[in-house]
Amino acid sequence: METAQPTVLTTEGLEGLLGALRRRGYRVVGPTIRDQAIIYDDIASITDLPQGWTDTQEGGSYRLARRENDALFGYAVGPHSWKKFLHPPVLRLWRAERDAGGRRIVPEPDPDERFAFIGVRACDLHAIAIQDKVFLQSTQVDPHYRARREDAFIVAVNCAVAGGTCFCVSMNTGPKAEAGFDLALTEMLGEEEHRFLVEAGTDAGCAILAELPHNSPATTDDLCAATAIVARTAGSMGREMRSDDMHELLLRNLSHSRWDEVAKRCLTCGNCTMVCPTCFCTSVEESSDLAGVETSRSRRWDSCFTMDFSYIHGGSVRSTVRSRYRQWMTHKLATWFDQFGTSGCVGCGRCITWCPVGIDITEEVNAIREIEPQ
Amino acid sequence: MRVATATADPMAPRLARVRRRRRDGPDVWTLDIETEEADGLLFAPGQFNMLTAFGVGEVPISFSGDPAEPSRLVHTIRAVGPVSTALARLGPGEPIGLRGPFGAGWPMAEAAGRDVMIVTGGLGLAPVRPVLYCLLAERERYGHIVLLHGARSPNDILFRRELEMWLRRHEIDIEVTVDHAISDWRGHVGVVTTLIPRAAFDPRHAIALVCGPEVMMRFVITGLRDAGVADDAIYLSMERNMKCAIGSCGHCQFGTVFVCRDGPVFRYDRVSQLLALKEI
Numbered sequence: 001m002e003t004a005q006p007t008v009l010t011t012e013g014l015e016g017l018l019g020a021l022r023r024r025g026y027r028v029v030g031p032t033i034r035d036q037a038i039i040y041d042d043i044a045s046i047t048d049l050p051q052g053w054t055d056t057q058e059g060g061s062y063r064l065a066r067r068e069n070d071a072l073f074g075y076a077v078g079p080h081s082w083k084k085f086l087h088p089p090v091l092r093l094w095r096a097e098r099d100a101g102g103r104r105i106v107p108e109p110d111p112d113e114r115f116a117f118i119g120v121r122a123c124d125l126h127a128i129a130i131q132d133k134v135f136l137q138s139t140q141v142d143p144h145y146r147a148r149r150e151d152a153f154i155v156a157v158n159c160a161v162a163g164g165t166c167f168c169v170s171m172n173t174g175p176k177a178e179a180g181f182d183l184a185l186t187e188m189l190g191e192e193e194h195r196f197l198v199e200a201g202t203d204a205g206c207a208i209l210a211e212l213p214h215n216s217p218a219t220t221d222d223l224c225a226a227t228a229i230v231a232r233t234a235g236s237m238g239r240e241m242r243s244d245d246m247h248e249l250l251l252r253n254l255s256h257s258r259w260d261e262v263a264k265r266c267l268t269c270g271n272c273t274m275v276c277p278t279c280f281c282t283s284v285e286e287s288s289d290l291a292g293v294e295t296s297r298s299r300r301w302d303s304c305f306t307m308d309f310s311y312i313h314g315g316s317v318r319s320t321v322r323s324r325y326r327q328w329m330t331h332k333l334a335t336w337f338d339q340f341g342t343s344g345c346v347g348c349g350r351c352i353t354w355c356p357v358g359i360d361i362t363e364e365v366n367a368i369r370e371i372e373p374q
Numbered sequence: 375m376r377v378a379t380a381t382a383d384p385m386a387p388r389l390a391r392v393r394r395r396r397r398d399g400p401d402v403w404t405l406d407i408e409t410e411e412a413d414g415l416l417f418a419p420g421q422f423n424m425l426t427a428f429g430v431g432e433v434p435i436s437f438s439g440d441p442a443e444p445s446r447l448v449h450t451i452r453a454v455g456p457v458s459t460a461l462a463r464l465g466p467g468e469p470i471g472l473r474g475p476f477g478a479g480w481p482m483a484e485a486a487g488r489d490v491m492i493v494t495g496g497l498g499l500a501p502v503r504p505v506l507y508c509l510l511a512e513r514e515r516y517g518h519i520v521l522l523h524g525a526r527s528p529n530d531i532l533f534r535r536e537l538e539m540w541l542r543r544h545e546i547d548i549e550v551t552v553d554h555a556i557s558d559w560r561g562h563v564g565v566v567t568t569l570i571p572r573a574a575f576d577p578r579h580a581i582a583l584v585c586g587p588e589v590m591m592r593f594v595i596t597g598l599r600d601a602g603v604a605d606d607a608i609y610l611s612m613e614r615n616m617k618c619a620i621g622s623c624g625h626c627q628f629g630t631v632f633v634c635r636d637g638p639v640f641r642y643d644r645v646s647q648l649l650a651l652k653e654i
Contacts, residue, residue: 094386096428102469103428107386139635140384140620251629254651281624284385284617288429295429299385302617302624309625310615313454314587317614323653331627338630339621 006218009185009196011072013214015046017155017183020208021116026153029085030118031078036064038078040085043118046072057164057238057349059358070194073119073187076163077348081277082124083131085115086148087301093144093284095296108144114151120181121159122174123166123348127277128154129180133340134280144299153204156181158230160189164238165349167362171243173346175233183209186226197226239349241362242369243333246343249369250334254326258368263322265357270303272351272359273328278344281309304328329361384620387426387471390447392464398450399530402497403462404438407447407470414445415472419504420479420611420639424619425449426471427460434616434634435461436501437475441508447472450500450532476619477638480505480583481609489517489575491603493594495524495566495586499532501611501638502585510545517580519546520573524566524590527554547574566590567597577602585611592649595642608642629654 009017021028030043033050043049055075056063067074095106120128128149135145156177159166168174177184182205186197197218200206209215273279283302288295302309304327310317318324336344345361352360394406407425409415417423417437426432433455439448453462464470482505490509494502509519525531531550541548549569551562562569566586582598584591591610598608614626614633621635629648631637648654 093383096471102391103389103471105386105389105471107383134622138621140622142622143383254654280622282617283623283625284432286429286431292429297385297426297432304624312613312615313452318653320653327627327654331624335627335630339632 006223007198007209007215008218008222009198009212010214011046011194011196013212014072014185014196016212016214017208018043018045018118020211021153024208025114026116027113028116028118031073031075033064037062038064038075039080040078040082040117049073049119050075054161055163057353059165059352059360060355061358062353069189071160071187071189073157073185074161076159076161076166077121077124077350079275079350079354081275081348081350082117082120082128083277083280085117086128086152087131087135087145087280089301090298091144091300092296092298095294098293110143110147114153115148116153116155118155119157120154120177121157121348122177123168123171123346124277125154125156125177125180126171126173126346127348130278130340130342130344130346131280133342134278138340154181154183156184156201158184158186158226159233160187160229162233162236162238163349163353165352165360166237166347167239167241167349168347169234169237170239170241170362171343171345171347176230181205186229188222188225188229195222197222239347239352239360239362241347241365243343245369246333246365247337249365249372250330253368253372254330256368256373258364258371259322259326261367262325262359262364263320265359266305266321266325267357268305268321268324269356270305271354271356273303273305274301275350275354276332277346277348277350278332279303283308304331329364332361333365384473385618387424387432387473390470390472392466392468392470393446395465398532399452401453401462402450402532403453404448404450405461405464405470406439407449407472408445409447409472412445414443415447415475416444417441417447417475417504418479419482419508420501421475421477422501422619422638423447423449423472423474424476424616425461426473427457427464428469428471430460431457432471432473432617433457433461434476434619436611436638438500438503439507441504442511450497452497473619476634478636480611480639481581481641482508485509485581486515487517489580490519491522491573491575491577491580491582491598492520493522493566493570493582493584493586493598495590495594496526496530497532498586498590498611499523502583503533505583506540506546510540513545518575520575521546521548522566522569522573523548523550524586525550525552527552528556528559528561549573565593567593570594570597570601578604580607582608583610584608588613595649605643605646606641609639610642610645611638612640612645613638
């Protein structure tokens with residue numbers, strides 16, 4: 001990679017970045033407000049970003065609030081993650097047409113768009129790297145994921161605030177973006193300034209940075225200020241969880257009474273699996289026209305919290321709430337290591353915030369550790 | 375003959391065609407399937423295919439035919455759900471979708487030179503039949519071969535004529551028991567585990583292959599261990615919900631493993647701790 005010195009961009013420069021990405025043919029998506037939440041969708045300009053907004057997150061609670069300043073990225077992660085673009089919630093896999101020879105199988109063409117993600121947080125960079133392991137570095141390469149992932153351009157943002165349910169520091173996944181981005185921004189907001197420190201992570205990032213207007217070399221003061229912002233975020237995590245012993249801890253406690261206790265609260269709604277940026281499970285669905293001439297198969301996000309998920313002839317393998325919560329949590333924090341060589345949790349806190357009854361994965365792990373049967 | 379190469383999308387089936395369909399039980403049908411490739415599809419005993427009934431869906435079905443005949447892909451299907459019922463209805467000439475072969479099969483190399491104890495329940499005989507074809511093709515390579523099979527009733531005994539033929543040849547010991555007898559049944563009645571203590575095999579030097587409903591396998595494994603078979607000489611074939619067969623849909627997880635990819639056949643000592651727990 002060309003070495004590029006860190007640069008400072010103004011808000012006009014950031015607007016220029018979005019324009020440059022669009023001119024290169026990217027579909028630019030980033031955070032924006034919809035239905036009283038900050039979600040990821042198409043953004044036409046920086047005015048679509050949630051300027052001046054923040055979020056207040058707790059177990060089972062998410063509220064938007066006004067900030068005292070005009071920060072563009074002054075909030076934590078919301079209910080969406082980037083997996084909705086890379087691993088779509090519903091995706092047709094193939095069609096089959098009836099013809100003279102019987103059936104003709106028509107593969108699904110690759111998408112004709114490539115994504116530029118604006119505002120990817122450190123936890124979500126790790127989540128993307130984890131899904132890369134699942135879909136690109138495992139038994140078989142998933143061509144649908146690859147087609148969306150390969151050409152994606154990633155603009156990361158270092159977190160300037162920690163959400164109430166964040167615990168990336170515990171999982172060693174943030175709050176600073178260390179790898180996996182083309183460009184990384186740190187938003188610096190003062191009395192008279194609104195600027196972004198920009199670091200390039202790839203040649204593609206360097207190239208686009210070089211052509212942006214309103215950009216100037218970063219000073220030592222800029223670098224120190226950016227470091228201080230991330231350090232402050234790291235010091236204000238909403239949650240904490242010891243993560244070095246999770247694998248052994250959970251696998252030796254599969255019969256722990258805490259699973260019964262959490263089962264009394266868990267509604268098995270599956271929200272945690274939908275908002276989780278690494279949960280990858282899917283089911284398939286067949287559809288057919290009325291005449292049976294054309295049929296197709298689609299893949300759809302699935303959740304290990306449903307009864308159907310483990311159904312085999314005779315019944316569901318995991319019929320109790322206890323077993324389904326245990327499956328989700330032990331997979332995320334323990335067996336994921338055996339399967340993919342990494343944790344399945346990045347500490348983003350979404351599962352805590354979006355659980356309707358506020359079940360907190362960090363609290364559950366700590367409870368198991370505290371009262372371990374001998 | 376060639377080994378199947380992965381298509382661009384591992385989730386897209388290849389087109390195949392039903393060549394023959396025959397009834398093997400009240401709700402059990404066996405399909406012979408041929409792919410468009412004339413030389414067929416190499417597979418190992420214990421492996422499975424994902425079979426598609428177009429417009430209905432896809433399910434995992436084990437190979438139940440002879441691995442030496444890769445151009446005739448045999449699958450035995452119990453019609454219990456919408457997809458298996460639609461598959462079981464497919465007649466000669468009809469198109470069928472096929473992905474595979476998938477999974478790790480039975481440990482044929484481990485069986486050489488040893489007694490082979492096979493215990494099956496119900497449809498569990500189907501995934502083991504390729505093993506029997508292989509054992510019989512090179513009968514001299516193995517010691518005593520015993521097949522203990524349990525069925526619900528005499529009418530449910532899978533591959534009955536073939537079992538009777540093998541019995542007449544005296545190349546393997548076959549004992550069949552049923553849960554519910556009818557008036558002309560002269561054989562054993564009761565669960566298949568009761569046959570283990572009477573079987574003629576050397577438990578200390580045997581390899582045991584077990585396939586059937588999970589509850590049956592738990593009891594059979596207890597019986598085999600009581601008879602003196604070592605944990606690392608017992609193999610079982612697990613069944614779990616599967617949507618992809620390539621370790622990416624998540625459905626077939628059994629603790630750390632994906633049954634579709636790391637199994638379906640497992641050595642007992644490697645899964646014994648998880649098998650001892652419920653609802654893993």
